[in-house]
Amino acid sequence: MKKLYSIALAAILTPAFAMADATDSQYFENYAAFQGTSSHSGNRGCTKLVVSDDKGNSTEITGPGSSSHTIFTDATATNTLQTEAGATLTFTGTSANAEWMHNYVFIDFGNDGQFDVDLNSTELNGDLVAFTGYYLGMKSDGTDTADPETQSNGSATNNGNYWDMPTVTLPADLATGFYRVRLKNDWNSVHPYGRTANTLVGGQSTNAIDANGGYIIDFMIYVQPGLAGVENIATDLVEGEVEYYNLQGVRVAADNLSTGIYVARQGNKATKVLVK
Numbered sequence: 304m305k306k307l308y309s310i311a312l313a314a315i316l317t318p319a320f321a322m323a324d325a326t327d328s329q330y331f332e333n334y335a336a337f338q339g340t341s342s343h344s345g346n347r348g349c350t351k352l353v354v355s356d357d358k359g360n361s362t363e364i365t366g367p368g369s370s371s372h373t374i375f376t377d378a379t380a381t382n383t384l385q386t387e388a389g390a391t392l393t394f395t396g397t398s399a400n401a402e403w404m405h406n407y408v409f410i411d412f413g414n415d416g417q418f419d420v421d422l423n424s425t426e427l428n429g430d431l432v433a434f435t436g437y438y439l440g441m442k443s444d445g446t447d448t449a450d451p452e453t454q455s456n457g458s459a460t461n462n463g464n465y466w467d468m469p470t471v472t473l474p475a476d477l478a479t480g481f482y483r484v485r486l487k488n489d490w491n492s493v494h495p496y497g498r499t500a501n502t503l504v505g506g507q508s509t510n511a512i513d514a515n516g517g518y519i520i521d522f523m524i525y526v527q528p529g530l531a532g533v534e535n536i537a538t539d540l541v542e543g544e545v546e547y548y549n550l551q552g553v554r555v556a557a558d559n560l561s562t563g564i565y566v567a568r569q570g571n572k573a574t575k576v577l578v579k
């Protein structure tokens with residue numbers, strides 16, 4: 304009887320739950336994002352996000368608004384930026400108050416359903432491709448991390464306007480396809496979920512994304528192959544004649560096009576075409 308009693312007692316003392324940890328999968332899987340509304344009184348938020356590339360493409364996303372705004376905006380069904388491998392993306396936005404917060408940009412390169420990042424690194428890594436500030440050094444009184452001073456590209460953090468932010472150049476060999484992108488506005492946190500009591504690391508304390516009036520916007524990009532080889536196409540075509548070139552700059556007979564992306568050139572005009 305004593306032995307049975309001992310086993311039962313051990314079972315009772317085993318915790319039925321585990322303490323939350325910033326690296327818990329529930330804060331990463333399935334593009335997890337904080338759900339709730341801003342409780343900040345300072346008119347923070349965003350009414351419009353514009354993402355452009357250096358190839359003439361752009362997409363304009365309706366933001367969550369400001370003052371009591373929803374933290375998370377899922378624009379993946381409405382906004383896809385058509386762009387190219389090797390293109391450079393620029394992020395601009397309209398915010399009534401763009402002070403004392405930081406922007407973070409993630410791209411799920413592996414299409415594995417989560418934005419991968421090392422929370423303890425203050426450098427770009429994994430799916431984190433740009434930020435306006437991340438610092439894990441402490442305030443002098445030790446109550447929280449101190450204000451970041453450096454952007455991911457090495458330039459100084461602009462504490463008066465977080466839209467003064469680094470561009471993002473896509474890898475030149477990035478595979479053709481769709482990728483999910485997240486722009487997160489938060490205070491000194493690279494956690495893609497948003498800064499909350501459950502996602503703090505190092506000496507971080509409080510300053511949750513809802514209390515600070517931050518926001519998270521997800522959208523898509525569609526990446527086509529880079530067109531660097533197209534520059535080698537001859538330009539002495541007879542006007543009106545349409546010729547097709549593959550992405551290596553090699554001409555392909557119009558009646559011999561297989562599935563893929565080509566450049567159609569007519570006179571001095573060239574357009575990309577997708578043959579299905």
Ligand SMILES: [Ca+2]
Binds near residue numbers: 413
């Ligand atoms: Ca990923």
